[in-house]
Amino acid sequence: GAGVSQSPRYKVAKRGQDVALRCDPISGHVSLFWYQQALGQGPEFLTYFQNEAQLDKSGLPSDRFFAERPEGSVSTLKIQRTQQEDSAVYLCASSTPLGGGLETQYFGPGTRLLVL
Amino acid sequence: GDSVTQMEGPVTLSEEAFLTINCTYTATGYPSLFWYVQYPGEGLQLLLKATKADDKGSNKGFEATYRKETTSFHLEKGSVQVSDSAVYFCALSDSNYGGATNKLIFGTGTLLAVQP
Numbered sequence: 001g002a003g004v005s006q007s008p009r010y011k012v013a014k015r016g017q018d019v020a021l022r023c024d025p026i027s028g029h030v031s032l033f034w035y036q037q038a039l040g041q042g043p044e045f046l047t048y049f050q051n052e053a054q055l056d057k058s059g060l061p062s063d064r065f066f067a068e069r070p071e072g073s074v075s076t077l078k079i080q081r082t083q084q085e086d087s088a089v090y091l092c093a094s095s096t097p098l099g100g101g102l103e104t105q106y107f108g109p110g111t112r113l114l115v116l
Numbered sequence: 117g118d119s120v121t122q123m124e125g126p127v128t129l130s131e132e133a134f135l136t137i138n139c140t141y142t143a144t145g146y147p148s149l150f151w152y153v154q155y156p157g158e159g160l161q162l163l164l165k166a167t168k169a170d171d172k173g174s175n176k177g178f179e180a181t182y183r184k185e186t187t188s189f190h191l192e193k194g195s196v197q198v199s200d201s202a203v204y205f206c207a208l209s210d211s212n213y214g215g216a217t218n219k220l221i222f223g224t225g226t227l228l229a230v231q232p
Contacts, residue, residue, distance in 0.1 A: 004159075033219060042120075042205050042222030043160070056219070091160065093220075105220060107152075107160040 002026070004108035006092050011113045013082045021077045021111045025094030032075050033105060034067055035091040043091050049075060082115045089113070118143045122206045122223035129230050135193040137226050139180075139206035142187065147208040149173075149182050149189040150220065154203045163191075163204070196230045203227050 005024045013019050025032050031050055035043035036059075045059040051072035060067070064083075069075040079086055089112050093105040123138040141149065151163040151173070164173030169184035178193045189206060203225045209218035 035220075040224070042207075042224050043220070045219040045221070048219055059219075093160075103218075104162050104165070106162075109159040 004092055004094055004106050006090075006108040006111050008111060009109060011111060013113065013115050015084060015115055016081050018078065018080045019082055019113065021079075021090050021113070023075045023077070023092030023094075023108060025073065025075070025092070026106055029094035029096055029106075030072075031095045031103070031105075032069060033093045033095075034075070034077050035093065036061075037089040037091055037110070039088070046077070046090075079113075082113075084115050087113055087115045118147065118208060118221050120206050120208055120221055120223040122204075122226055124224070125203075125227035127226060127228050129196055129228070131198055131230055131232050132195045133230075135191070135196045135200075135228070137191040137204055137206075137228070139189045139191065139223060140187050141189065141206075141208050143208055148218075149180070150207040150209070151178070151180055151189070151191050152205040152207060152222075154205065154225075156202070160205070196228070198230045198232055201228055201230045 007022045033048050034046040036046055037043040047060055047067045048056040049069040052069050064080045066078045089110040091110045092108045095103045095105045119142045121140050148167040150165045152160045153163045154160050164175040166173040166182035169182050172181045180189050180191045205225045206223040207220045
């Protein structure tokens with residue numbers, strides 16, 4: 001079956017522009033995560049959804065970052081008034097919660113955002 | 117908070133050499149441990165995992181053992197190939213959701229380059 005897909009794969013934005021990044025998780029996966037990966041670093045957690053409920057947004061770096069998953073499937077990460085420090089790869093992952101750390105998160109290819 | 121520390125790269129080896137990439141962690145609970153791999157131009161893929169102390173994860177000739185006494189999860193392979201060239205990330209799952217799906221905390225990644 002299809003894996004996690006993300007679009008666009010690349011986005012160049014001028015400082016101050018708003019951007020929207022899309023994630024299509026694996027069909028039927030209840031859990032959806034967003035991570036931010038700066039150049040040369042490991043991914044860092046941004047936010048987590050279980051179905052349409054956003055259960056954890058503790059990793060969002062500022063109130064310019066907003067994520068939604070209105071129907072419990074596709075998710076959108078929106079960044080308002082982009083800044084140069086927002087330049088990174090944004091990764092989406094989905095999984096089925098099994099508890100006890102047994103679940104596997106499946107990652108999409110990422111969206112590489114460059115803010116000029 | 118929980119964290120992962122892994123050896124810095126790049127690690128450069130000749131084909132058929134033995135590989136070790138060190139990973140240690142700090143956690144307040146009992147996390148699951150993971151190794152993810154990122155091949156050039158591709159997304160993150162789960163390589164192997166271990167969910168409790170003394171478990172050994174293995175896949176594609178790679179192995180790692182969950183050592184609670186040394187808080188380590190070192191990645192090993194007996195004979196590397198050119199096709200193993202990639203960035204390897206050690207990660208732990210942070211139990212924040214009452215045993216349900218957990219966010220991942222990653223190390224900074226180790227670049228492995230295998231020369232023919």
